[in-house]
Amino acid sequence: MSDIITVVAPVNIAVIKYWGKRDEDLILPLNDSVSGTLDTNIMCAKTSVCARPEFEEDEIWLNGKKESFSSPRIRNCLKEIKARASAEKCVSDDFLKWKVHVCSENNFPTAAGLASSAAGYACLVTALAKLYKVKSNVSSIARLGSGSACRSVYGGFVRWHAGKSADGSDSVATQIVDSTHWPEMRALILVVGDTKKKTSSTIGMKISTQTSELLKHRVKYCVPQRTEDIIEAIKNKDFPKFAEITMRDSNQFHAVCLDSYPPFVYMTEVSHLIIELIHKYNDLYGTKVAYTFDAGPNACLYLLENEVPKIISLIKHVFPSSNPDSFITGLQCNEEIL
Numbered sequence: 001m002s003d004i005i006t007v008v009a010p011v012n013i014a015v016i017k018y019w020g021k022r023d024e025d026l027i028l029p030l031n032d033s034v035s036g037t038l039d040t041n042i043m044c045a046k047t048s049v050c051a052r053p054e055f056e057e058d059e060i061w062l063n064g065k066k067e068s069f070s071s072p073r074i075r076n077c078l079k080e081i082k083a084r085a086s087a088e089k090c091v092s093d094d095f096l097k098w099k100v101h102v103c104s105e106n107n108f109p110t111a112a113g114l115a116s117s118a119a120g121y122a123c124l125v126t127a128l129a130k131l132y133k134v135k136s137n138v139s140s141i142a143r144l145g146s147g148s149a150c151r152s153v154y155g156g157f158v159r160w161h162a163g164k165s166a167d168g169s170d171s172v173a174t175q176i177v178d179s180t181h182w183p184e185m186r187a188l189i190l191v192v193g194d195t196k197k198k199t200s201s202t203i204g205m206k207i208s209t210q211t212s213e214l215l216k217h218r219v220k221y222c223v224p225q226r227t228e229d230i231i232e233a234i235k236n237k238d239f240p241k242f243a244e245i246t247m248r249d250s251n252q253f254h255a256v257c258l259d260s261y262p263p264f265v266y267m268t269e270v271s272h273l274i275i276e277l278i279h280k281y282n283d284l285y286g287t288k289v290a291y292t293f294d295a296g297p298n299a300c301l302y303l304l305e306n307e308v309p310k311i312i313s314l315i316k317h318v319f320p321s322s323n324p325d326s327f328i329t330g331l332q333c334n335e336e337i338l
């Protein structure tokens with residue numbers, strides 16, 4: 001019987017969005033993406049795994065509810081981790097045959113566009129890697145669970161290279177800088193809604209890939225330069241440049257959703273109000289805050305530590321029933337989670 005292994009993994013919030021796949025099975029993206037990995041203090045996934053000879057089936061509980069282990073993504077992750085363990089001769093063949101039980105939970109709304117799948121799969125794969133004593137990096141296996149999960153395996157700012165090869169061997173995440181590089185960087189999550197989104201990221205990006213002309217333009221003409229520019233801005237700690245690229249990229253991603261056919265929307269009236277508010281603030285004080293929205297209505301604001309009190313009081317003033325103080329965090333400091 002194995003010990004119970006428990007790990008915690010962070011959420012990452014993209015500043016250059018991944019949207020669209022060149023290979024659906026291997027989860028290979030159309031474009032490079034860049035994200036910040038957030039400290040696990042306010043949002044994280046927590047997963048426990050254990051293998052025993054008496055278990056009859058692989059089983060999984062997600063947020064207290066038993067779910068099917070037959071999902072191809074979960075099965076693929078387990079299969080690949082076991083293949084690595086076997087290749088690295090980490091555990092006995094008998095151990096590899098035992099069934100596993102997995103228990104995973106998020107401490108934030110699932111499927112409401114808050115990168116829950118990224119943290120969830122990064123966590124699952126990291127826990128399984130520990131269980132099977134896999135030593136090598138597992139970012140590419142996390143990618144098989146959910147594309148954005150491959151970025152959650154590193155702290156600081158991370159780039160996921162789209163890669164060109166058909167087998168996905170060059171579609172890997174690398175760390176741009178660790179969290180000590182820009183220690184004043186903060187992320188403030190504004191929870192606008194926690195209901196499950198109507199169009200999942202997976203379905204949404206499939207529709208966009210098949211139908212959006214704007215997505216083709218974005219992938220060819222916008223993202224490559226933006227990626228280089230934002231990496232330079234991060235390395236130079238140039239906040240105004242970082243912020244403008246982040247906001248433009250978020251806006252273009254949501255424009256792609258509208259350009260898809262049929263179109264779908266993730267942002268709500270409140271999301272748009274937040275955008276307006278941030279632009280007004282930036283017009284008054286210089287570019288001090290960046291917003292970005294994933295596939296949901298919730299905002300992630302990137303800002304520097306000295307702006308935090310001002311922005312928190314502004315948000316409280318405009319949305320009196322909100323509670324922004326509890327959703328402020330820094331970047332995850334681990335160089336690698338595993």
Ligand code: DP6
Nearest residue numbers: 014017018146147148201202294295
């Ligand atoms: C808008 O990684 O959830 O958050 O690979 O199909 O599981 P799948 O999609 P997922 O997509 C995330 C999309 C995004 C942008 C991003 O995180 O880069």
